Amino acid sequence: MHKVDFDLVEMTLDVMKYAIERISTTERKIGKPKKAEELKALVGETITADGIGGEVAFNLWKKHLVKTNVPVDHPRNLAFVPAAPTRAAIMFDLVTSASSIHGAYWMEGAGGIFCENEAMKWIVSLTGMPEGAFGVFTSGGTAANLSAIVTAREYWRSLKDAHKNEKGLIITSIGAHSSIKAMAKVADLDVLLVDTEARLEGAALQDTIDNLTADQRERLFAVVATGGTTNAGIIDDLMGISAICKSEGLWLHVDAAYGGGALVADSVRHLFNGIENADSITIDPHKWMFSPYDCGAVIYREPELAKNAHSQDGSYLDIFKDEGAHGFNPTDYQIQLTRRVRGLPLWFSLATHGTDRYKEAVERGLELAQIAGRLVTEHPDLELVQEPSLSCVLYRRKGWTPEDYTHWTYENHEKGFALVTPTKWKSGDTYETVSRFCFINPDTTEQDIVEILKTME
Ligand SMILES: *Cc1c(COP(=O)(O)O)cnc(C)c1O
Helix, strand or coil, rough: CCCCCCCHHHHHHHHHHHHHHHHCCCCCCCCCCCHHHHHHHHHHCCCCCCCCCHHHHHHHHHHHHHHCCCCCCCCCCCCCCCCCCCCHHHHHHHHHHHHHCCCCHHHHHHHHHHHHHHHHHHHHHHCCCCCCCCEEEEEEEHHHHHHHHHHHHHHHHCCHHHHHCCCCCCEECCCCCHHHHHHHHHCCCCCEEECCCCCCCHHHHHHHHCCCCCCCCHHHHEEEEEEECCCCCCCCCCHHHHHHHHHCCCCEEEECCHHHHHHHHHCHHHHCCCCCHCCEEEEHHHHHHCCCCCCCEEEEEEEHHHHHCCCCCCCCHHHHHCCHHHHCHHHHHHHCCCCCCCCCHHHHHHHHCCCHHCCCCCCCCHHHHHHHHHHHHCCCCCEECCCCCEEEEEEEEEEEEEEEEHHHHHHHHCCCCCCCCCEEEEECCCEEEEHHHHHHCCCCCHHHHHHHHHHCC
């Protein structure tokens, strides 16, 4: 381990140079994957008893390996939910790594956690939740959803002894993200899906609750609404749903992993009205708050309830809970113990740019969706599946089969030109394969969209 087979300073400069190049170049190709065997043939054995040396390894990375990754911040990467971390955030991700901070307890990570909390205060302020609401950064939306659901379940069990051995039930809609079902599995919960991919309305939720069996109603403890569906950018009727949750005594979790960034945008903020009534909210800064991977966030109306669910006990941990070490301990509010201070890059970026720049950047994503909507409508071969919602645009190429969409995606990816993936949209009882844009990167241009649509002719 102590054998240094390269000049440390030189290697550090090389890495810095790479980072500088990476964050200052905007003209990049979209990388395409290779099979593991092909990569092995290109780079050979890299893990050896003596080590191949940093310079050799780094060169292999630059020459072969990095090119098989899709840079998620590419302006023509409009697949899934892309990302577009700011340069400031990327730079501070390097600083975060170099600082080696343990982000579980204030005793060890006070300065880092302080910065995270400053950023968190801003995020909480966007939600309009009441005084006392607060949150922590997680590894992503999945971990945030799990942390929230477990908090809700533990709270429900604490209310009535009879619930202790019962399997809980949650209601959500089929528009909800796949992680809701996956996390319900982890927490061993039943999920009831309201059969709509469109906006989940209060009336439909009330109907579903009214039609539960007595046993189901007894086991029902939470509703998960979506603040911007991943597939289509649809925001559920948060006001109506929150009123029902209140009258029925149910926990309301709002999953705004993707859409939450749009809370900062004046043009669409009203669509989220009611989110302030949630018991917990998920927002992913690594989606629409321009943070590098990975950074999610979970916010609670009553953080004490999360602490009851998640605080870990162990004789080796007592010291951190001692009065002398007092401060905010992020580990108490989500599933992870040891954690990176992953909110730190967001803090630096917010401090650097100010929150108005975030507003402008999100508004640009929303505007790009409107522009794409117009271009699709004007195009003789294309039509919108529904009006653009948030920064998602679903559209069809008239006459195309599902295979045509797949082929088109692969072809553009292969050329290193663009990554736009198909999805399915449910209307009535049938699923239709359609094309989908999701805009995050404010550097995507109208010309990018024009050129992508041209490849569909
Ligand atoms: C992306 C997404 C998630 C999952 O978040 P990860 O950060 O990928 O774990 C959950 N919910 C919604 C609505 C999402 O868009």
